[in-house]
Amino acid sequence: MERSRREFLKIAGASAAIGLGAGQVMEAVAAATNHQAAPEAQVAHQPEALKATRWGMVVDTRKIESAEQIEKMVEACHKEHNVPMLEEERHRIKWIWETHFHNAFPSQATDRVSEHLEHILLPVMCNHCENPPCVRACPTKATFKRESDGIVMMDFHRCIGCRFCMAACPYGSRSFNFRDPKPFIPEINKAYPTRMKGVVEKCNFCVERLAVGKLPACVEVSDGILTFGDLNDPESEVSKLLKENYAIRRKTNLGTGPSVYYIV
Amino acid sequence: MNDKGKIVTGLVIFAALVSFPFWYNLGKAAPPPEVVLTDKAKAAKECVLPKDEIRTEHMQLLDVWRDTQVRDGQTVYINAKGKSYIMSLSNTCLDCHSNYKDFCDRCHVYASVDPYCFDCHIDNPKETK
Numbered sequence: 001m002e003r004s005r006r007e008f009l010k011i012a013g014a015s016a017a018i019g020l021g022a023g024q025v026m027e028a029v030a031a032a033t034n035h036q037a038a039p040e041a042q043v044a045h046q047p048e049a050l051k052a053t054r055w056g057m058v059v060d061t062r063k064i065e066s067a068e069q070i071e072k073m074v075e076a077c078h079k080e081h082n083v084p085m086l087e088e089e090r091h092r093i094k095w096i097w098e099t100h101f102h103n104a105f106p107s108q109a110t111d112r113v114s115e116h117l118e119h120i121l122l123p124v125m126c127n128h129c130e131n132p133p134c135v136r137a138c139p140t141k142a143t144f145k146r147e148s149d150g151i152v153m154m155d156f157h158r159c160i161g162c163r164f165c166m167a168a169c170p171y172g173s174r175s176f177n178f179r180d181p182k183p184f185i186p187e188i189n190k191a192y193p194t195r196m197k198g199v200v201e202k203c204n205f206c207v208e209r210l211a212v213g214k215l216p217a218c219v220e221v222s223d224g225i226l227t228f229g230d231l232n233d234p235e236s237e238v239s240k241l242l243k244e245n246y247a248i249r250r251k252t253n254l255g256t257g258p259s260v261y262y263i264v
Numbered sequence: 265m266n267d268k269g270k271i272v273t274g275l276v277i278f279a280a281l282v283s284f285p286f287w288y289n290l291g292k293a294a295p296p297p298e299v300v301l302t303d304k305a306k307a308a309k310e311c312v313l314p315k316d317e318i319r320t321e322h323m324q325l326l327d328v329w330r331d332t333q334v335r336d337g338q339t340v341y342i343n344a345k346g347k348s349y350i351m352s353l354s355n356t357c358l359d360c361h362s363n364y365k366d367f368c369d370r371c372h373v374y375a376s377v378d379p380y381c382f383d384c385h386i387d388n389p390k391e392t393k
């Protein structure tokens with residue numbers, strides 16, 4: 001078909017005008033059916049929620065007598081958070097676990113430690129670092145630090161399973177779900193979600209319990225070994241313990257600034 | 265032009281095949297889904313949002329809830345009527361609507377959507393898979 005240049009321009013102009021018009025119509029439609037979930041609605045904290053500006057944990061290693069004490073904490077945590085029990089070591093999911101002093105503190109500048117420390121097992125978990133390398137490594141912001149209280153959190157919904165955070169964490173605090181965890185959860189706690197294959201998880205300092213005014217599950221069953229509180233509040237239990245006792249943190253030379261302290 | 269007959273036959277067969285799904289399903293339109301309310305849901309009388317809104321916008325609401333709860337740490341939602349709810353799919357929504365198969369799934373299957381919320385937020389998910 002032959003068309004003159006003039007005709008072509010006319011048609012092009014007309015289509016452009018229609019196109020622009022359509023854009024406006026679309027906008028108007030979008031505005032009319034604006035998907036704002038109830039604009040008058042509000043959100044709030046639960047009144048009983050525990051609040052702090054920097055949550056921290058103090059582990060009093062002097063009170064540790066047996067491995068059963070630590071196992072009790074592990075059990076409480078893993079039950080609360082639907083952590084699966086996988087037999088194979090490389091598939092295992094750990095939020096809190098027990099380890100020897102020389103493994104927890106490999107850079108401690110001494111080859112001799114007290115007999116007590118030599119013999120006991122220490123509980124270790126995510127340190128909720130002040131300067132967390134896992135957060136910096138996460139490309140999706142699925143791992144983030146809550147500015148309000150310093151808890152390093154996981155948004156499981158966003159995690160794409162790239163495991164950069166696991167490479168970045170110098171404490172091995174994170175685990176990856178290589179398999180669907182559901183069949184391996186002994187008893188599901190319906191109040192807390194489970195995870196799916198391909199998602200990373202770790203200790204969350206029990207945010208879901210703090211939100212309803214409860215202390216972390218591990219602290220509750222710790223026979224006083226664990227103390228939880230606001231590190232920024234000089235009057236808090238943890239601050240007092242740290243004022244009166246000598247405490248160390250794991251791998252401080254890396255500059256992560258752990259919020260979990262060990263009184264030795 | 266001796267192949268006229270063959271071409272026409274071919275075309276008729278082609279048209280019949282292409283339109284097969286249409287006339288096969290004629291008069292068999294799937295009825296709109298009926299959801300079953302649990303006794304608890306019935307007793308509550310109203311949902312977090314008015315019925316029409318929650319029906320069409322629960323996914324947007326849940327999206328807001330997720331971010332507010334997980335990322336901002338706020339847990340209470342106060343609706344336009346001033347009633348408060350804990351923002352939790354597992355503990356609030358699925359507490360009333362504990363009949364996943366006869367509630368959530370009814371519409372989701374009808375609309376052919378497959379939200380992955382239930383991979384984690386229910387203990388008996390995706391029974392069909």
Ligand code: SF4
Pocket residue numbers: 125126127128129132133134135152168169170171172173174202256
């Ligand atoms: S201990 Fe590891 S996972 Fe926890 S905040 Fe520090 S770097 Fe991140």
Ligand code: SF4
Pocket residue numbers: 137138139140141142143158159160161162163164165166200
């Ligand atoms: S595995 Fe998940 S949390 Fe870790 S860095 Fe990747 S997206 Fe972030």
Ligand code: SF4
Pocket residue numbers: 076077078095096125202203204205206216217218219
């Ligand atoms: S603080 Fe909570 S999540 Fe972390 S180890 Fe203790 S019980 Fe587990």
